[in-house]
Amino acid sequence: MPTQKTLAATGNSVVAEAMRQCAPDVMAAYPITPQTTIVEEFAAFVAKGRVHTEYVTVESEHSAMSACIGASAAGARVMTATSSQGLALMWEELHIASGMRLPIVMANANRALSAPINIHCDHSDIMGARDSGWITYFAETAQEAYDNTIMAVRVAEHPDVLLPVMSALDGFITTHSIDRVCVMDDESVAGFVGQYVPKNALLDTDAPVLHGAFAGLGGPYFEFKKQQRVAMENARAVIKAVGAEYSALSGRPFDVIETWGMEDAETAVVVLGSTAGNVRHVARDLRASGEKVGVVKIRVWRPFPYAELAAALKGLKAVAVLDRAESFGAEGAPLFLEVRSALYDLAGHVPVVGYVYGLGGSDVRLELMEQVFADLSDIAGGSAVPAGPIYLGAREEA
Amino acid sequence: MKWDISEMGSWTYKQFPPGAVIPEAGNSDDYITGGWRSERPWRNDDKCTQCLLCWIVCPDSSIHVANEKVTDFDLDHCKGCGICAQVCPVDAIDMVPEGCELPEVK
Secondary structure, three states: OOOEEEEEEEHHHHHHHHHHHHOOOEEEEOOOOOOHHHHHHHHHHHHOOOOOOEEEEOOOHHHHHHHHHHHHHHOOOEEEEEOHHHHHHOHHHHHHHHHOOOOOEEEEEEOOOOOOOOOOOOOHHHHHOOOOOOEEEEEOOHHHHHHHHHHHHHHHHOOOOOOOEEEEEEOOOOOOOEEEEEEEOHHHHHHHHOOOOOOOOOOOOOOOOEOOOOOOOOOOHHHHHHHHHHHHHHHHHHHHHHHHHHHHHHOOOOOOEEEEOOOOOOEEEEEEOOHHHHHHHHHHHHHHOOOOEEEEEEOEEEOOOHHHHHHHHOOOOEEEEEEOOOOOOOOOOHHHHHHHHHHOOOOOOOOEEEEEOOHHHOOOOHHHHHHHHHHHHHHHOOOOOOOOOEEOOOOOOO | OOOOOOOHHHOOOOOOOHHHOEOOOOHHHHOOOHHHOOEEEEEOOOOOOOOOHHHHHOOOOOEEEEOOEEEEEOOOOOOOOOHHHHHOOOOOEEEEEOOOOOOOOO
């Protein structure tokens, strides 16, 4: 069993630590709030000789991901981190990384997108990368951010998967708050992630290959997209298997969704990221006063755990979905759309109400969570499902 | 071992190497790209001085040469860019629209 030490550390600090322990060959990164301290601390590890990584300082996130793609195609284990506008600037490379099936691991500090300029937490950035073909983990806590980052390496590099993986943690709330985190010893992490053996390394001159081929003009582009779909579906089992192995090693449970109180819940809230704690806090109080409420936290966003979610929410009287992002003009925000779709094939109808909350770091107060549970209680009691998305906590005229 | 791509047109997603990697060096020789061409080069052997400028500039190595003389064009790979016709100092190469009759040799 690994030796574990308990630290008081920020999410960013333990993500940097996890990356050091996974020993990437190359990191190409550009600083952006609130991600900066990840690559800053990692750069310090390189400077002190605590990790032997080729650290490439680049002039933008577009270049960062481009360098990561080149290094990964060359056969290196590659990691980086970004946030918000940086992730947006990487947009075209995100698709290239997944299309070229390069197992790059990237942390993202979830942050709002401009305009107006804002540096605080929401999920607009990561939802913009939703369809880029990256496997995506969401952390509630610094501990989960550490654990997700280590598991991400194994999942990305698995021969049945070979896809890039994002390890997302909420900007400032998780990246900068000091949390209690158990960190494993270096040897245990190194043993868990193993040595990366690239499949088609450009630098393997004994077996020359070409990356970045053209597949248009009637070529097999469509077939390669199907390969990506199959790889993403394969990832479901790999994520669980790697998670089970990691759980056994670390002693910390893992599943693609985490349920609280769902054994006999009549209503539930579905949530991503750090807000799960706020929801559980209120749910615990409501449970104490006899209300059968539950909470479902989604830990893996892509591939989306629709079957697990349907099983957890089946038969409920009402479900609320909390989205920290918008999809302007859609019937609801991204998580709402996914959850409602996941419930579509269930025999009984489960009413679903969608909320948008906390955009640009607007406060996620416990009263807001209480309001959500009160709405759920009304819907369970027969009230109509209000049209959404409901802007939770937005100022309204009296 | 040679990578056999002769049946590639009927491959499913399972046959293609992940990520569109081409796991063999130099196999563009086996991949017919001449179908992109809308004009084909035609060489007048009477005018040609065998200076080999076309052979030097051809970006697709599609000028066949034997015994230091141009013999013909590799129409499986020539994309009809016309650089050979442009550089020919004696106007011995014409670009002829595909689908048209070739000029008669005088």
